[in-house]
Each structure stands twice: as C-alpha cells, then as structure tokens.
Amino acid sequence: MAVNHTDLFPPSAMQAIDAAAIANGLCGRGLMERAGAAVAAAALRHWPEMKRALVLCGPGNNGGDGHVAARHLSAAGVKVERFGLAAKAGSDAAWALGRFPGAVADLALCRPEAGDLVIDALFGAGLDRALEGDVAVLIERVNAAAVPVLAVDLPSGVSGRTGRPTGPCFTAERTVTFAAQKPGHVLLPGRALCGAVEVADIGFPARMLTAPAPVSINHPALYLPHLRGPDAAAHKYSRGHLVVFSGPLISGGAARMAAEAGLKAGAGLVSLATPPAAVMAQAAHVTAVMQRSIDGLETLEGWLDDRRLAAFILGPGFGADATSAARARAYAAAVASAGRRLVLDADGLSAFTGHGETLHAIGAAIPLVLTPHEGEFRRLFAPLAEDKTLSKIERAQAAAARGAAIVVYKGADTVIAAPDGRAAVNVDAPAWLATAGSGDVLAGLIGALLVQGMPAFEAACAGVAMHAAAARRHGPGLTAEDLIAAVRPLPLTAA
Known part of the structure; x- marks a missing residue:
C-alpha cells in the first residue's frame, strides 16, 4: 500500500x-x-x-x-x-x-x-x-x-x-x-x-x-484539478471581473491591497466599489485597478445588472461602526440576490455578529467564503469558540454548517472547512506571514480564484496555498505590499 x-x-x-x-x-x-x-x-x-x-x-x-x-x-x-x-x-x-x-x-x-x-x-x-x-x-x-x-x-x-x-x-x-x-x-x-x-x-x-469525513492537509491535488489553464482566446472578462468594496476615505488601503492581490492571482479585471468621498484618494493610488463610485444600495443594485461582475469582496477597511455594519449587510444581501459569489473578510464578518440567520440565508443562496481570524471567529461563532472540547477542525466544520459557507479559519494552522464536512489544514505558512494587511491579500487571492470559475472550497484551499507560498518566497521582513509582489500563478500540475 x-x-x-x-x-x-x-x-x-x-x-x-x-x-x-x-x-x-x-x-x-x-x-x-x-x-x-x-x-x-x-x-x-x-x-x-x-x-x-x-x-x-x-x-x-x-x-x-x-x-x-x-x-x-x-x-x-x-x-x-x-x-x-x-x-x-x-x-x-x-x-x-x-x-x-x-x-x-x-x-x-x-x-x-x-x-x-x-x-x-x-x-x-x-x-x-x-x-x-x-x-x-x-x-x-x-x-x-x-x-x-x-x-x-x-x-x-x-x-x-x-x-x-x-x-x-x-x-x-x-x-x-x-x-x-x-x-x-x-x-x-x-x-x-x-x-x-x-x-x-x-x-x-x-x-x-x-x-469518515474527508479531512486532509491542504495540498495541490485538492484544487489543481479545478484550475483552468491559459486560453489563447481569453479576454479580461472571460478571466473574471472581481469587485472589492472600499471603505471610507481614511481606510482605503485594505481594499486596495485585496484588489491588487486579485489582479496578481489572475482575475482579468478588478474594480473598487468606492464611496464618492473616497474616489479621488483611491485614484491617486491605483492604476490597473478600476473604480466605480457607489453611493448606496440603489447604485449598487443598478451596477449588479452587469452580469460580467463575477464575485465580490466585502470587508477590508469597510468600517466597523453601526452604520457601516448595516450597509455591509445590505450590500451582501444585494450581492446574494443577484446570484454573485462573495468573500466576507474583516469588517464584513463583524457586521454579521448577532445576525447568524441572515448570514446563513446568504450562504444558502450563493457561494460564500468567510475568512475569520481568531478574534473574528469568536465574535461570529461565540458558542463554538468557547467550546474547549472541540478541535480547530471541528470548530471550523461546525461554523461552515451554521453559516452555509466555506470557512477559512485563519492562523498558523489555517483550517478551510465546507458545510458538507470537508476540511483541509494548511501546514506550511511561515511565521512572518503574521503581518498587517496579509488577510486583505488572502481575501483578494480567493476572490480572484472564484471569478476564474473555481468552486468555493477549492478556491479557498488554493488561495491559502498561494498566500503561504508567496510569504515563503519573500522570506522574513515581509509586508503586505511585499506579499502581493511575491504572488505567482499556481502551477497547472502538482510538483
């Protein structure tokens, strides 16, 4: 054997x-x-x-x-x-x-x-x-x-x-x-x-x-079969249009990093959905990333008529106050109503604290990926976090079932779990990956793989693997900007 x-x-x-x-x-x-x-x-x-x-x-x-x-x-x-x-x-x-x-x-x-x-x-x-x-x-x-x-x-x-x-x-x-x-x-x-x-x-x-339930170390055989190879006839829209919601004027950097990571990971087109007051500030920082001014739910719903918008990232630097949280829930519901894929990260996760039923309804409607670190997981799934009898794998599996979503439970031993019980543990992330902004980059990588047609669980596994590989490639002294620069496409076959 x-x-x-x-x-x-x-x-x-x-x-x-x-x-x-x-x-x-x-x-x-x-x-x-x-x-x-x-x-x-x-x-x-x-x-x-x-x-x-x-x-x-x-x-x-x-x-x-x-x-x-x-x-x-x-x-x-x-x-x-x-x-x-x-x-x-x-x-x-x-x-x-x-x-x-x-x-x-x-x-x-x-x-x-x-x-x-x-x-x-x-x-x-x-x-x-x-x-x-x-x-x-x-x-x-x-x-x-x-x-x-x-x-x-x-x-x-x-x-x-x-x-x-x-x-x-x-x-x-x-x-x-x-x-x-x-x-x-x-x-x-x-x-x-x-x-x-x-x-x-x-x-x-x-x-x-x-x-009894397929649990494994995160490895290429999980996701490479779902990776599309280069197509000579491809154009930017066929490679997928990813949208990242941007937050207020003071916190636009997180969304930019997610957007730039999405481009590096192979999305054909990435746009920032930016509040009107922050458009000029974002324009001073981005070149290849496009922008769309979104001043509320009505504007977003009109833009969602464009079927080329394949997936959205909501949360990096979006705002944690009550008004921003309510807006995040409304935007997420609109994305779900339009049948698009969605990654919830950072403030987008915190917005659903105490709104588990709404989160489950969104996950039941569309492919949904949640990317909590320990603190966000504790806020979103408090009873699971407090249950000391559960392993991290068991917590992630239970959270995935409750949220009807793929859960990327981040850390040095990141666990990716699906509602059907599948789970993978990433084991090769270096210690220097623990740096401000690295989670925003991960959200961008996963979003880019979603717009390229990968199923949500496999996209999450692949994004986590790309994230760790980029950090290892750079070495100690890593910043989030360095991490984006170190991102490379996934190989089409396992080594």
Whole structure:
C-alpha cells in the first residue's frame, strides 16, 4: 500500500480501522512488529551515535511498539534500557514484551543523560486525558534534561484529536506514526510538539483507509484539478471581473491591497466599489485597478445588472461602526440576490455578529467564503469558540454548517472547512506571514480564484496555498505590499 501522507484521521477513526483490519484477518502482532521496527529504524537513522536508548513503554499497544523497537535496537548493538508500566496479560503488548525478556524498570527510576535518546512509547494518540503521578514527573524530567525524544504515534500528553496538551506532555524532536497522520500532528501546538513527523506504512490495506469525513492537509491535488489553464482566446472578462468594496476615505488601503492581490492571482479585471468621498484618494493610488463610485444600495443594485461582475469582496477597511455594519449587510444581501459569489473578510464578518440567520440565508443562496481570524471567529461563532472540547477542525466544520459557507479559519494552522464536512489544514505558512494587511491579500487571492470559475472550497484551499507560498518566497521582513509582489500563478500540475 502506498501511504497517503495528506489524509488526517482522528484517533477514534484510526482505532476503528485497526480493529476492522484485525477482524478481517490482518495479524495484530504483525502490525505491532512492523510498527516497532519502523520506530527502531528512525532512531538508528537520525541518532546513529546515541549512547543509550531509554524506551518508555506504556501498558497498551503503544507500549508494545516500544518493546519491539527496543528489541530491534538491542539487536543493532544499541544499549537499551526500558522503563514502563505492566502490559495487560494476554495482550499483544504482553506478547511483544515476551519476545524481548529482561528488566523493565519503574518509570521513577529513569534518569536521562546527555547522549541518550528517549523513545516515548507510553500512550500515543489514543489518550485524551491529563497525565499524572510518575508519568507527569518523568515528562518534566525528560524535558528538563534537554535530550532528544522520539515519539511513537504522538507525544504522550498531546491530544491526537485537538493537538492541544491535556497536561504535562513530551516535546519530541521527531514522531513516527502509522498509516496516516492525526489532526494532533498538524494542529498547533501539537505540530510543534511532534517535531518532524514520519508516516510509516505497516500494512493496512488502502481500501480500509477511508476517513469518515474527508479531512486532509491542504495540498495541490485538492484544487489543481479545478484550475483552468491559459486560453489563447481569453479576454479580461472571460478571466473574471472581481469587485472589492472600499471603505471610507481614511481606510482605503485594505481594499486596495485585496484588489491588487486579485489582479496578481489572475482575475482579468478588478474594480473598487468606492464611496464618492473616497474616489479621488483611491485614484491617486491605483492604476490597473478600476473604480466605480457607489453611493448606496440603489447604485449598487443598478451596477449588479452587469452580469460580467463575477464575485465580490466585502470587508477590508469597510468600517466597523453601526452604520457601516448595516450597509455591509445590505450590500451582501444585494450581492446574494443577484446570484454573485462573495468573500466576507474583516469588517464584513463583524457586521454579521448577532445576525447568524441572515448570514446563513446568504450562504444558502450563493457561494460564500468567510475568512475569520481568531478574534473574528469568536465574535461570529461565540458558542463554538468557547467550546474547549472541540478541535480547530471541528470548530471550523461546525461554523461552515451554521453559516452555509466555506470557512477559512485563519492562523498558523489555517483550517478551510465546507458545510458538507470537508476540511483541509494548511501546514506550511511561515511565521512572518503574521503581518498587517496579509488577510486583505488572502481575501483578494480567493476572490480572484472564484471569478476564474473555481468552486468555493477549492478556491479557498488554493488561495491559502498561494498566500503561504508567496510569504515563503519573500522570506522574513515581509509586508503586505511585499506579499502581493511575491504572488505567482499556481502551477497547472502538482510538483
């Protein structure tokens, strides 16, 4: 089986797959043997000069993987010491322990030293409660010793479902997981606590690796099939006309950045819909971007008779006062009534605080993309934001269903979710992307892909990928203006 490195499975789904595989004739001990061998191979490959391998073995299958890894490392000439908890009699973990007899010392006796490698095979992804007692003390001791940790499946103490620590947890330099990654490997802070993640193929049939809801890492295969190639007969209108609503005189820069990003991302034509008092100020700053003076709802509704207007962006610098918020809701409803696509960002999102039913009605009528950062998400979907039991993926999925919209829940681990349960997690955004105006640029990228005919979920995934790629291309010291300049077209095929 070729390992799919992009699909994400919550621990409960992976446990069900494991049970189904064994029920269908796959040998559980064989799976454990291959898992432990993969861990030992990773240890030898990345720490060939280790003085000792301190293998911490839990009572379940994760601990069984650790016993197998210890046996392989010992056979390779590594000095191995095991510490752990008793395996349940008759279990596969007890079988693995029996194949490598010898002392398994109490966890309280483990004293890591310089030159040691700690292999954390205590609990893995299946545990979702705080670790206490000797385990918690040992975690603190290992972390303080500053020795490398190789985690089996997931660092003990990190939730495989949410990526959040449940209490004390290991900080691993590397993690070996099996068959597929879990959400905890890619959601923060789990991604940082896992270190580099290796996915080992231990023999699960590909037909069994079917997620209950399609959740994956954001990757080109999600969106490239929906990207249109260049057409020699194309003209600016066939490439799509994108409109960005501009705000008051003092805050027009955000809308300009969204508009300019839209041009760089391939929209054939981009216009600013500008209040009359701000038209001259915008004209002093834009060249390729066009303008239309919009002095109210009646003017907008008249312009919407032009069917070439394909998609709209509403929110960047639009205004956050009550009058602006009411105008934003009215403009969004007009766009929806005209059957156009819409991206709501920044002030356009805040305008719908307390107006969830109106937002859902708009999303039910047209392709709608919402791009909240953490604060905007909290204002718009307060009950979801306050529910500490949910992962970021689960929050985004629930918000997408409530808003009947694609939700781009921004951050270093941006989650893109659709009302039908699809979700993708972006994992390659650099830290320097956290800069003023970068969200306006993202809105422009997504809007440009919408006017070029991409479905909303795929356009959001592609826009997030373009955004991160542009930031990586530029490097540290990035400003929003730099980000726009660094935008490049998407490749037509995956690398």
